[in-house]
């Protein structure tokens with residue numbers, strides 16, 4: 624497999640590059656900093672390309688001869704558009720590890736262009752949204768005419784500096800849900816509910832997550848709410864942040880927080896990754912009131928992301944994904960998540976219809 628990995632020297636990019644080599648793949652490593660790309664490529668014995676994403680023309684020139692790009696340089700709100708335009712120009716399949724709703728939506732708008740170019744555009748091949756998208760799509764097959772999806776996740780582990788920066792960029796944006804097919808702005812931490820990830824009831828709080836965009840497309844349900852588990856003080860803080868949302872997106876504060884993020888560790892250590900785990904719960908309701916609920920348990924989030932991204936890139940390279948805009952589940956089917964090492968799924972028995 625010889626895909627191009629952009630953002631290769633970032634925390635997640637490097638993890639993917641190293642695991643790719645362990646699995647016998649030979650990706651071309653790329654990014655905007657020549658020195659950092661060269662150091663990593665030389666250590667792993669891989670080819671390299673250095674280019675910026677300042678404009679699609681430069682990127683398209685650098686993608687010549689490349690079949691598939693796995694884009695790992697986020698925040699993707701800054702980087703997805705030039706890369707995807709370059710891919711459409713060169714007939715290169717596009718995958719990324721975004722979790723940003725506005726990026727999913729913008730890429731879905733390029734569906735017709737991607738289909739016409741014979742290119743697969745597949746964002747979200749990391750922990751956000753592979754397990755949640757696949758579980759929701761699996762449960763949707765158990766009810767008739769899905770109308771509502773609820774998804775919750777819980778990650779026990781650290782987040783990377785890049786993820787923190789992406790979260791900071793999204794702060795002040797408030798909460799987001801999908802209602803009657805439309806994306807609707809709601810206050811942060813708008814609603815809570817109780818779910819059982821498999822270890823007893825926990826209160827989860829609504830947060831914007833990629834499935835607001837993707838579950839709508841993979842299940843057809845017009846109503847989607849996404850939740851996460853946060854320990855109590857953090858949940859209360861999230862809910863209180865609605866009173867200062869103007870402040871959270873205020874540029875001087877954003878700069879201060881990004882400078883703080885810059886001083887944080889790059890991401891979890893190998894030991895922390897080995898010790899971490901992730902849990903997903905989902906429920907899908909059909910128009911006739913039928914309901915299916917299930918759970919998924921998997922490895923730590925960055926390990927999950929690296930393995931899922933590699934599995935997706937491998938299958939796209941093998942020609943297994945349709946052209947056009949895809950979610951992980953529409954590209955490979957709801958069982959795709961089960962392909963990732965250590966992932967287990969449990970579906971509750973669906974009550975018989977009267």
Ligand SMILES: NC(=O)c1ccc[n+]([C@@H]2O[C@H](COP(=O)([O-])OP(=O)(O)OC[C@H]3O[C@@H](n4cnc5c(N)ncnc54)[C@H](OP(=O)(O)O)[C@@H]3O)[C@@H](O)[C@H]2O)c1
Pocket residue numbers: 630631632633634635636654655656675676695696697698699701702720721722747748749750751752783784785786787789790889890924925928
């Ligand atoms: N879907 C998921 O579950 C999932 C999992 C992991 C990460 N992510 C997302 O992936 C992104 C990267 O995370 P990370 O932990 O690897 O972050 P990171 O360590 O900060 O790495 C970010 C990489 O992106 C590059 N980059 C950033 N802005 C760029 C731009 N405008 N043009 C070109 N390159 C640019 C950086 O290069 P420089 O050093 O030159 O700036 C660096 O190589 C984040 O958005 C994160 O939220 C998602």
